[in-house]
Amino acid sequence: MPSQNYNILQDDLFLAPVEPALAPAEQKRPPMNIRWRNVIWFAILHLAAIYGLYLLPFARVYTWIFTIFIYWVSATGITAGAHRLWTHRSYHAKLPLRIFLALCNSTAFQNDIIEWSRDHRVHHKYSETDADPHNAKRGFFFAHCGWLMVRKHPAVKEKGQKLDIADLLNDPVCRIQRKLYLPSVLLMCFIVPTVVPWYFWGESAWISYFVCAIFRYALSLNATWLVNSAAHLWGNKPYDKNINPSENILVTLGAMGEGFHNYHHTFPSDYSTSEWGLRCNMTTLFIDLMAWVGLAEHRKRISREAIERRKQRTGEGSRVLGDDSGVVKRVTSVQDQDCTASSAVAYVDALSKDIISAASEIIAASEAVCSSG
Numbered sequence: 001m002p003s004q005n006y007n008i009l010q011d012d013l014f015l016a017p018v019e020p021a022l023a024p025a026e027q028k029r030p031p032m033n034i035r036w037r038n039v040i041w042f043a044i045l046h047l048a049a050i051y052g053l054y055l056l057p058f059a060r061v062y063t064w065i066f067t068i069f070i071y072w073v074s075a076t077g078i079t080a081g082a083h084r085l086w087t088h089r090s091y092h093a094k095l096p097l098r099i100f101l102a103l104c105n106s107t108a109f110q111n112d113i114i115e116w117s118r119d120h121r122v123h124h125k126y127s128e129t130d131a132d133p134h135n136a137k138r139g140f141f142f143a144h145c146g147w148l149m150v151r152k153h154p155a156v157k158e159k160g161q162k163l164d165i166a167d168l169l170n171d172p173v174c175r176i177q178r179k180l181y182l183p184s185v186l187l188m189c190f191i192v193p194t195v196v197p198w199y200f201w202g203e204s205a206w207i208s209y210f211v212c213a214i215f216r217y218a219l220s221l222n223a224t225w226l227v228n229s230a231a232h233l234w235g236n237k238p239y240d241k242n243i244n245p246s247e248n249i250l251v252t253l254g255a256m257g258e259g260f261h262n263y264h265h266t267f268p269s270d271y272s273t274s275e276w277g278l279r280c281n282m283t284t285l286f287i288d289l290m291a292w293v294g295l296a297e298h299r300k301r302i303s304r305e306a307i308e309r310r311k312q313r314t315g316e317g318s319r320v321l322g323d324d325s326g327v328v329k330r331v332t333s334v335q336d337q338d339c340t341a342s343s344a345v346a347y348v349d350a351l352s353k354d355i356i357s358a359a360s361e362i363i364a365a366s367e368a369v370c371s372s373g
């Protein structure tokens with residue numbers, strides 16, 4: 001994509017202020033037009049996923065490991081692919097990496113890259129208004145998955161059609177993925193996860209299908225949806241207290257670094273979607289590794305000074321997750337030096353400390369609840 005278009009896109013998407021809420025939206029909202037086909041599809045999927053969860057103890061260890069791997073593949077297709085690369089253009093990816101990410105994206109089965117990115121651009125530009133496809137002001141369920149079971153509000157389509165998505169339409173990888181979307185989903189999301197454990201280590205095809213394909217798919221959908229629901233409703237707002245998106249550590253852990261949502265909505269062009277680089281952020285680690293092997297370049301970061309200024313101006317003054325741990329300082333300094341083997345070690349080190357600290361916070365909170373009861 002020519003750099004000139006790229007700059008226009010950046011201005012259009014990220015530098016313009018979020019548009020104010022569309023006037024008294026609730027009063028004008030047309031009645032919900034429920035898509036029963038989708039309701040039934042999601043109900044069956046989740047029932048089948050619960051059955052997959054029940055089968056988990058009967059699966060072989062290799063199958064467990066492979067399920068985690070496929071979860072990572074599908075998550076990466078969303079986080080490093082549709083989200084940070086295609087929606088936000090927060091780094092550049094060379095052709096082989098784009099092809100890999102498109103295949104990962106089909107494994108995630110969350111609509112094709114063009115549709116996903118268009119919806120997500122509208123979400124950023126018109127957050128928490130009727131033009132936001134998963135407007136969190138309509139409640140947890142709507143923001144989580146309800147929006148996929150009803151027809152979109154006309155404002156989503158009207159505002160969405162005004163956005164520039166020429167960069168997506170001009171990317172041959174996106175165009176081909178759209179053309180081959182259903183066969184690619186069938187292959188990557190369902191057939192490969194079923195056939196690999198059956199063929200390579202003799203797992204039963206029944207267990208492979210329900211565990212690696214169905215359970216993993218439902219889990220990755222819910223981890224993604226939590227970014228729209230939980231991370232738009234609960235958490236800290238150290239960067240901008242005037243918006244809904246929040247820093248939510250639990251969402252971050254399941255969504256491979258995408259729960260630093262107050263930061264991300266404040267600085268959407270940062271390729272790390274967080275102030276802390278590698279901290280709790282497998283996607284940043286992946287993009288850094290790709291940069292190290294020469295497949296990714298021009299990773300955009302927000303300067304520390306700009307972040308501090310913004311925190312002073314619009315932050316709520318809350319503690320930033322792990323701000324006081326010292327871990328953060330160590331990891332960000334590794335991050336600044338670019339990707340080396342030590343950055344992977346620092347990542348694992350920081351992640352384990354984060355999990356321990358999150359667990360102690362949960363234990364302390366439950367003890368407080370028990371003692372007050």
Ligand code: ST9
Nearest residue numbers: 075110111119148151152157160161220223224227255258
């Ligand atoms: C899924 C998506 O799950 C999840 C996205 C989550 C996003 C999360 C973001 C968080 C960021 C961080 C990432 C974290 C990742 C963590 C990973 C950890 C594992 N602009 O849609 P139609 C127009 S998908 C402009 O049918 P309806 C356009 O003309 C799950 N125009 O609207 C379009 O035609 P075309 C699997 C727009 O009839 C026409 O309207 N997928 C826009 O209202 C018709 O579009 C499903 O289940 C726009 N934004 O139906 C499918 N939108 O496309 C579910 C529409 O040809 N979807 N137009 O240009 C559907 O069935 C339908 O879309 C519907 C709405 C019923 C929801």
Ligand code: ZN
Nearest residue numbers: 083120124268
């Ligand atoms: Zn985003």
Ligand code: ZN
Nearest residue numbers: 227228245261
């Ligand atoms: Zn958001």
